[in-house]
Amino acid sequence: MSAAKTVNFVSPLLRAEVFEAFVESVEYTIRTMTTLKLTAEPPQAFFGMQSQSDIAGVVGITSDENRGSLILSFSKSAILEIHNQVLGETETELSQSVADIVGEMSNMIYGSSKSKLNQIGYNFQMSLPTIVSGRFEFFHKSKSSTVTLPFTINDQHKFTVSISVE
Amino acid sequence: MLKPDLRFLVIDDFSTMRKIVRKALTEMGHANVEEAADGQIAWDLLKLCRADDCYAKTPFVMVTAEGEQKQIIQALKLDCTDYLIKPYATNAIKEKITKLLNEIANQEAA
Numbered sequence: 073m074s075a076a077k078t079v080n081f082v083s084p085l086l087r088a089e090v091f092e093a094f095v096e097s098v099e100y101t102i103r104t105m106t107t108l109k110l111t112a113e114p115p116q117a118f119f120g121m122q123s124q125s126d127i128a129g130v131v132g133i134t135s136d137e138n139r140g141s142l143i144l145s146f147s148k149s150a151i152l153e154i155h156n157q158v159l160g161e162t163e164t165e166l167s168q169s170v171a172d173i174v175g176e177m178s179n180m181i182y183g184s185s186k187s188k189l190n191q192i193g194y195n196f197q198m199s200l201p202t203i204v205s206g207r208f209e210f211f212h213k214s215k216s217s218t219v220t221l222p223f224t225i226n227d228q229h230k231f232t233v234s235i236s237v238e
Numbered sequence: 239m240l241k242p243d244l245r246f247l248v249i250d251d252f253s254t255m256r257k258i259v260r261k262a263l264t265e266m267g268h269a270n271v272e273e274a275a276d277g278q279i280a281w282d283l284l285k286l287c288r289a290d291d292c293y294a295k296t297p298f299v300m301v302t303a304e305g306e307q308k309q310i311i312q313a314l315k316l317d318c319t320d321y322l323i324k325p326y327a328t329n330a331i332k333e334k335i336t337k338l339l340n341e342i343a344n345q346e347a348a
Contacts, residue, residue, distance in 0.1 A: 104325040159257050172254040180325045183303030198306060 089192065091115055094142075094233055095221055097184035101177060102225075106157045113222040125231070127151055127166050127205045129178025133237055135195040140237035142185075144178050150229035171203045178203075181233070244339075246271045249280040255301070255324075262331040281316075288317050297338050301326070 095112055102110045125145030133140040146154075148166060155163055155173045163170060178201035186196040218236040225231070246268055248259045256273045263271050274280075280300075287293040300313045300321040310321050322334055 101325040104327050155254075159254065160261060169253055169257070172252040176252045176254055176324070179303050183306060183324070187304045187307070198303075 090189065090235065090237070091219060091221065093185040093188040094181070094235060096188065097181045098221070098223060098233055100184060101180050102154070102223075106154060108153060108157060108225050109227065111224045111227065113224065116220045116222070117218070126207055127171065127174055127203065129174045129201045129203055131178050131182045131201045132199045133182075133235070134197045134199060137195070138237050140235065142178070142182050143234045144174065144181065144231065145234065146174065146231040147229060150225050150231040153225050153229050166205050171205055175201045175203050244268060244270060247274060247283075248272070249274040249277060249283075250301070251275060251277045258328065259301070259331060262328045263335070265328075266332055266335065284313070284316050284318060297342065299334060299338065301331075 099110060099112065102108060126148040128143055128145040131142040133142055151166070151170055151174060152163060154177070155161070155170050158173060159169070161169075182201070183198065186194075186198065189196055218234055221233040221235075223231050223233070246263055248256045248263075248271060250256045250259070253275070256275070260271050260273065280298075284298050287296045287298070297319040298313075300310065300318050301324060302309050302313075302321065303324050313321060320334060320338060322330060
C-alpha cells in the first residue's frame with residue numbers, strides 16, 4: 073500500500089469556489105436531513121490521491137472542458153449514523169439500504185454543488201453515482217492533484233469528499 | 239381531514255428515498271402507500287394520467303436533486319402538480335402533501 077504524497081500544487085481548476093461549493097453542499101445535505109453534529113476539517117491536497125473507506129459513492133464530473141471524479145468515502149460508523157438517523161432505523165451492517173443512501177447523498181451533493189458552480193460559469197453535467205462497498209482505497213487517475221475535504225460526524229465518525237478535476 | 243381511501247404511490251430508484259417518503263406519509267396517518275423502484279415509471283404514469291380524463295387530475299409531486307432543473311421543467315411541462323428539491327427535511331414533504339391535500343379538498347368543496 074503506497075501512501076499518498078501531500079503536495080502544495082493544486083490544479084488551477086480546483087479553485088476555492090469549487091471547494092466552497094462542495095463543502096456548502098455537504099453541510100446543507102447533512103444538516104437538512106439529520107440533526108447530527110457535522111464538523112468540516114481543513115482541506116488537504118494530494119497527488120496520486122488515495123481515499124480509504126468502507127463504502128463510497130463515485131460520481132463522474134464532466135463538462136465540455138473538464139473531466140474528473142467526486143468520491144464520497146464513508147467509514148462504516150459514519151454512514152450508519154447518517155442512515156439510521158435519516159430512516160429512524162438501527163441498521164448495523166452495510167446493507168442495500170445503506171448503499172442506497174450513499175448513492176442518494178452522492179447525487180444530492182454533486183447536484184447541489186453543480187448547480188452552485190454552473191451559476192458562476194462552470195458547465196458541469198449531471199452524472200449517476202456508482203456505489204462501491206468494502207474496505208478499499210481509491211486512486212484517482214487524474215493527472216492533476218486531488219483535494220480531499222474531511223468531515224467528522226458527532227466528533228468521531230469520519231467521512232471525506234474527494235474531488236479531482238483535470 | 240384525512241380520507242381513509244387516499245392512496246399514495248412512491249416511485250424512486252433508491253429504496254432509501256422511498257422509505258423517507260413512506261415514513262413521512264405514515265407519520266401523517268396515511269397507511270395506504272405503495273412503492274415502485276423504477277423512476278421511469280413515474281414519467282410514463284404522469285403522461286398516461288394526464289391523457290386520461292378519469293385520472294387527469296391525479297396529483298403528482300416530483301422530488302429531484304437540485305442539479306436536475308431540466309427534469310423539473312420537463313415535469314412541469316407535463317403538468318406535474320408540484321415539485322420538491324432534494325435534500326429536504328421530512329417536514330418539507332409533510333408540508334407539501336398537506337398543502338396539496340388542502341387544495342384538493344378546497345376544489346372539491348367549491
